Amino acid sequence: MTGYSPAPVDRAPARPAGGPAPARRAPRGTRLERFAPLVFVAPAVLVVVLLRLWPLLLGVNFSFTGDGVRNGTAVGLDNYVTLFGDPLFRTALRNVGLLVLLLPVAVAxxxxxxTFIHLKVPGHRVYRGVYFFPAVLSPVIVGAIFNLLLAFDGPVNAALGAIGLGPVDWLGDPGVAIFAVVGVHVWATFGMALVVFLAGFSTLDSSLLDAAKVDGASLPQTIRHVIVPGLSRTIQFVFVTTMIGMLTSMFGLLYVMTSGGPAGSTYLPEYYVWFQQGxxxxxxxxxxxxxxxxxxMLVVGLAQIGILRRAGKED
Structure with a gap:
């Protein structure tokens, strides 16, 4: 009769008393999961770097070279000295300051x-479509339409004359033209901001609105104490995107409505860039x-975000 031999048992070597614990190796799956988001984000980052950041750096580097006979020659800050000495560019900067002052109106x-659509005022479904309609029109079409409406002998001045007000040279008066163009731009583009605000309202806690209604809060009080704090992130986004749109998306209107005139009063930096290059x-x-x-854009955007965040904390 053979004796019974137990199977050998592998035993891990005993850890010396007081010695360090053996390092545990992370599972292979965990390391792969950690790098998976980077793999998915990499194509988008590559596109941004190649099509945005790299051309931006090339443009900044090119701004320190010369034009004409000095083409490609390093000129230091000469271009910036010429830039800030140009009355047209200084007018463009003043108009940027005007846009910053008008920005709260464009967002409000x-x-x-x-807010009225979210509160379901009568006809809110019709208003939703009507308000967004201008956003699908080309700036050239919008400019051509308002050239007819705002002409000195156009319908707007005819309506003003009917109520006893004198005609206004909307596009020919240097003190009025920039306001006319900005007003048309706001009319043509606020539909996109409206959609963003409506999306923000979908995340707002409806119980807060119900509580304000039960407490007898007026509409201004509800907007100030419930809606504005609840939509602070949405408001920040709309502020920044509206400012960027004003600085970089008004070329079509300027070109069609005033061509930078009268007397350069409607110049903005983007129009100045086109004029110098083209x-x-x-x-x-x-x-x-x-x-x-x-x-x-960078300074104004960061300043707006900082101010709005501070205001949100105070509320």
């Missing part, structure tokens, strides 16, 4: 309209203007 209009063939100076425009 779609915000209030979205008409005067000064790409280096245009690159310098583009760099200044980028810095303006």
């Amino acid at each position: 209009i779609p915000g209030l309209l979205a 008409n005067l063939n000064q790409p280096a100076l245009a690159s310098a203007a583009s760099t200044v425009l980028f810095l303006i």
Whole structure:
């Protein structure tokens, strides 16, 4: 009769008393999961770097070179000195300051309209479509329409004359033209901001609105104490995107309605960039203007976010 032999048992070597615990190796699956998001994001990052950041860096570098006979020659800050000495560019910067002052109005209009639609005022479904309709029109079409409406002998001045008000030279008066163009731009583009606000309302806690209604809060009180704090992130987004749109998307309207006139009063940096590159063939100076425009958007955007965040914390 053979004796019974138990199977050998593998035993891990005993850890010395007080010694360090053996390092545990992370499972292979965990490491792969950690790098998986980077793999998915990499194509988008590559596109941004190649099509956005790299051309931006090339443009900034090009702004330090010369035009004409000095083409490709390093000129230091000469282009920026020329830029800020140009009255047209200084007018464009003043108009940027005007846009910043008018920005709260451009954001408040779609915000209030979205509030009324969310509160389901009579006809809110019709208003939703009507308000968005201008956003699908080309800036060239919008400019051509308002050229007819705002002409000195056009329908708007005819209506003003019917109520005893004198005609206004909407597009020919240097003190009025920039306001006319900005007003048309706001009318043509606030539909997109309206959609963003409506999307923000879908995340707002409806019980807060019900509580404000039960407490007898008026509409201004509801907007200030419930809607604005609840939509603070949405408001920040709309502020920044509206400002960027004003600085970079008004070329079509300016070209069709005023061509920068009268007397250069409606120049904005983007129109100045086109004029220097397309008409005067000064790409280096245009690159310098583009760099200044980028810095303006960066500073204004960060300042707006900081102010709105501070206001949200105070509320």
